[in-house]
Amino acid sequence: MRLSDRVTGSFVATLGALATYGGSQLPPVPGQDVGPSVFPMVIGVGLILCGLMIAFGIGHSFEDEAEADLAAVQGPSQEAQPSEPLSYRLRALLPPILLLFYVYAADRIGFVPVAAVMIFISALAFSAKLRVALPLALLAPIVIHLIFYKLLRVPLPPGLLPMPW
Amino acid sequence: MNELVEAFRLVLAPDVMIAILLSSIYGLVIGSLPGLSATMATALLVPVTFYLSPIAAVASIIAASAMAIFSGDIPGCLLRIPGTPASAAYTDEAYAMTRNGQAEVALGAGLWFSALGGVAGTISLVVMAPMLAELALNFSTYEYFWLAFLGLMCATLVARSSPVKAIASMLLGLLVACIGMENPGGVPRFTFGVAELLGGIEPIPALVGVFAVSEVIRAIVSPEPPPLPSRRFGSILAGQLALTRKYWRQMTRGNVVGIIIGVLPGAGADMAAWVSYAMSKRFSKEPKKFGTGHPEGLVEAGASNNASLASGWVPALLFGIPGDTITAIAIGVLYMKGLNPGPTLFTERASSMYALYIIFILANIIMIPLGIVMIRAASSILRAPRATIMPVILVCCAVGAFATGNNLFAIILVAAFGVIGYVMENNGFPVAAMVLGIVMGTMVEQSFVTSLIKSDGSLLPFFERPVSAVLATMTIAALLWPAFIWSWKRLRPRPQEQAL
Numbered sequence: 118m119r120l121s122d123r124v125t126g127s128f129v130a131t132l133g134a135l136a137t138y139g140g141s142q143l144p145p146v147p148g149q150d151v152g153p154s155v156f157p158m159v160i161g162v163g164l165i166l167c168g169l170m171i172a173f174g175i176g177h178s179f180e181d182e183a184e185a186d187l188a189a190v191q192g193p194s195q196e197a198q199p200s201e202p203l204s205y206r207l208r209a210l211l212p213p214i215l216l217l218f219y220v221y222a223a224d225r226i227g228f229v230p231v232a233a234v235m236i237f238i239s240a241l242a243f244s245a246k247l248r249v250a251l252p253l254a255l256l257a258p259i260v261i262h263l264i265f266y267k268l269l270r271v272p273l274p275p276g277l278l279p280m281p282w
Numbered sequence: 283m284n285e286l287v288e289a290f291r292l293v294l295a296p297d298v299m300i301a302i303l304l305s306s307i308y309g310l311v312i313g314s315l316p317g318l319s320a321t322m323a324t325a326l327l328v329p330v331t332f333y334l335s336p337i338a339a340v341a342s343i344i345a346a347s348a349m350a351i352f353s354g355d356i357p358g359c360l361l362r363i364p365g366t367p368a369s370a371a372y373t374d375e376a377y378a379m380t381r382n383g384q385a386e387v388a389l390g391a392g393l394w395f396s397a398l399g400g401v402a403g404t405i406s407l408v409v410m411a412p413m414l415a416e417l418a419l420n421f422s423t424y425e426y427f428w429l430a431f432l433g434l435m436c437a438t439l440v441a442r443s444s445p446v447k448a449i450a451s452m453l454l455g456l457l458v459a460c461i462g463m464e465n466p467g468g469v470p471r472f473t474f475g476v477a478e479l480l481g482g483i484e485p486i487p488a489l490v491g492v493f494a495v496s497e498v499i500r501a502i503v504s505p506e507p508p509p510l511p512s513r514r515f516g517s518i519l520a521g522q523l524a525l526t527r528k529y530w531r532q533m534t535r536g537n538v539v540g541i542i543i544g545v546l547p548g549a550g551a552d553m554a555a556w557v558s559y560a561m562s563k564r565f566s567k568e569p570k571k572f573g574t575g576h577p578e579g580l581v582e583a584g585a586s587n588n589a590s591l592a593s594g595w596v597p598a599l600l601f602g603i604p605g606d607t608i609t610a611i612a613i614g615v616l617y618m619k620g621l622n623p624g625p626t627l628f629t630e631r632a633s634s635m636y637a638l639y640i641i642f643i644l645a646n647i648i649m650i651p652l653g654i655v656m657i658r659a660a661s662s663i664l665r666a667p668r669a670t671i672m673p674v675i676l677v678c679c680a681v682g683a684f685a686t687g688n689n690l691f692a693i694i695l696v697a698a699f700g701v702i703g704y705v706m707e708n709n710g711f712p713v714a715a716m717v718l719g720i721v722m723g724t725m726v727e728q729s730f731v732t733s734l735i736k737s738d739g740s741l742l743p744f745f746e747r748p749v750s751a752v753l754a755t756m757t758i759a760a761l762l763w764p765a766f767i768w769s770w771k772r773l774r775p776r777p778q779e780q781a782l
Contacts, residue, residue, distance in 0.1 A: 119708055119709060120705075120709055125709050125711070129450050129454075132454075132457070133453075136457055136460075136472075139472060140460075140471075143467065143469060143471060144467065144469055145467070146466065146467045149735065150738075150739050151466070151731055151734045151735050151739060152466055152467045153465040153466050153467035153468075153469055153471055154467075155466075155730075155731060155734065156456075156460060156465070156726075156727040156730060156731065157457065157460045157471065157472070159730075160453050160456050160457050160460065161457075163449070163453045164450060164453050164454070164457070167446055167447075167449055167450035167453060168450065170446045171444075171446055171447060171450060175446055176444035176445055176446035176447065176764065176768075177444055178768070178771075179443065179444045179445060179764065179768075180443050180444040180447070180710050205503065206503060208502050208503055209499050209502060209503050209704065211502060212495055212498045212499050212502065212676055212697075212700060213495070213499075213697040213698070213700055213701050215676060216495070216676070216679070216680055216693055216694075216696060216697035216700070217693075217694065217697055219680045219693055220690045220693045220694055220697075223690065224690070228681075232677045232680075235673065235676060235677055235680075236673040236674065236676075236677060237673075239498075239502075239672065239673040239676055240669050240670065240673045242502055243501070243502065243667075243668055243669035243672055243673070244506075244669060245667065245669030245670065249667070249669065249670060250669070253670055253673065253674075254673075257673070257674050257677070258677065261674070261677055261678065261681060265329075265681050265685065268333075269329070269330060269332070269333045269685065270333060271329070271681065271684065271685040271688070272688055273681065273684075
């Protein structure tokens with residue numbers, strides 16, 4: 118997702134303005150000039166300045182140079198080009214969605230089934246064949262559970278499928 | 283002397299030795315996989331360190347990061363894809379050597395000079411740290427403020443991107459650190475009524491999100507790298523002594539540059555490699571051979587990035603200010619294990635410090651045999667398809683973040699920071715600067731506000747003490763440096779234009 122400097126710069130500046138405003142609203146410490154509001158306000162002003170500079174393209178020349186250096190080493194960028202279909206680029210949302218699914222479902226149905234679903238779906242998204250994705254989804258969660266639950270004592274939720282250890 | 287014996291006893295404990303061995307193997311494997319960086323290897327290791335003894339925890343971080351920085355050279359050399367950003371500077375050179383049929387020499391040089399560089403960095407840590415500790419005992423909040431600020435500025439200076447965007451990222455990190463109740467007034471700040479945010483945002487979920495989840499996202503929208511052709515290697519270390527004799531000057535220069543860059547708060551191994559490679563080319567007698575498979579730059583940059591790794595621990599141990607993103611993670615572990623960074627660490631916990639030195643040396647020695655095994659196994663490890671590794675990494679991110687506090691909110695943070703990291707990196711905002719901002723935010727604010735309260739709101743005392751004046755000058759110079767470079771370029775026409 119490549120945005121123009123104007124968009125990212127304005128976003129940074131807006132965030133800075135909000136931080137400054139939010140900071141200024143914080144209650145002061147009685148009998149003292151300097152309180153919890155100072156630091157967010159300093160940062161907010163800094164962000165506003167940076168945001169404006171980015172939006173006006175100041176410092177962009179440094180970026181081009183660094184990119185040229187890196188392109189010389191790694192060849193042209195391997196990121197999906199805008200010409201790729203939208204469905205391909207939307208796959209970028211899959212990892213965070215799977216993490217949120219874990220948060221939602223882990224306590225309800227347990228670690229092993231949730232992890233199996235996560236691994237199966239993401240393996241398919243990486244275009245793994247079924248005969249690779251299925252065994253991986255069945256075995257990997259059990260191994261991870263063994264390491265984290267048994268050896269490291271992380272209280273992973275047992276849910277519907279408690280492990281024998 | 284007693285402390286040294288005690289240190290050996292600490293290191294030779296079976297749990298520490300096992301931790302070193304296992305985390306070395308782990309670091310070698312993760313570092314060699316393209317897209318999985320040394321920082322990510324360290325971040326995913328943190329939940330594991332919770333359950334280790336203090337020395338074993340630190341040992342596993344030291345071993346894993348040193349190995350990962352070396353093994354990042356392997357895919358760079360064989361596939362022209364750097365395994366870690368620290369290898370990117372000389373990937374082309376190493377790949378050219380492989381094409382010339384010198385893969386053994388290139389990989390051997392990476393291994394040999396990484397190990398020597400690591401030892402040189404450790405020696406600098408041993409020599410420098412106690413000297414600086416004495417100086418640091420006299421530091422007040424003013425010095426700490428400038429030092430932390432200098433670290434943040436260095437992180438923005440070395441980012442290979444627009445300095446304005448780097449500063450913006452750093453400020454974003456500081457803003458994230460503002461969230462929570464840990465502020466001078468003890469009031470909930472930017473929590474928006476969410477109870478989980480009251481405790482602030484822990485650096486670990488943010489790190490895991492920014493460095494690991496965003497890599498998974500990037501991998502999912504980019505094509506699979508080409509498979510590695512099977513090859514048999516000859517002797518890996520043959521010819522390295524001859525190279526050492528021939529290029530000892532370059533090696534020493536690489537070590538020194540790496541050490542200096544490592545000690546600077548905020549600048550780490552990737553920067554050391556880029557600077558050293560450029561330097562090697564500039565001072566070389568045969569600059570034209572660079573890029574065609576010439577080992578000179580490889581020697582210097584390989585010596586440099588591993589040297590910076592050890593010296594990066596100097597500011598981390600003395601001031602709690604990270605030398606790079608890896609030590610940023612390590613500082614969190616030090617606090618957790620009761621080894622709070624600070625100059626008194628060297629007087630009160632001397633045996634732990636000696637143990638740390640021994641671990642560094644040990645890790646760099648076992649790097650050579652383990653590295654040789656790794657190089658020989660590389661063709662099979664690198665053939666593991668992404669489709670099997672990335673899903674497992676994703677689950678490990680979730681479990682690892684959960685383990686930091688046993689709450690599910692951390693996983694939401696991981697997902698959020700994964701997206702933030704991916705979007706930022708794609709738009710030229712360096713995420714390492716943001717991470718340092720998050721890690722150092724509380725410290726910067728505390729030293730800043732305490733100093734302001736002491737000075738009654740006046741800014742003058744920030745510059746009055748001699749050391750703080752020097753640090754302030756350095757910080758302001760770092761802030762103005764990009765503007766200086768920019769106007770220098772403007773005033774001096776480019777060589778191509780002159781030729782026209």
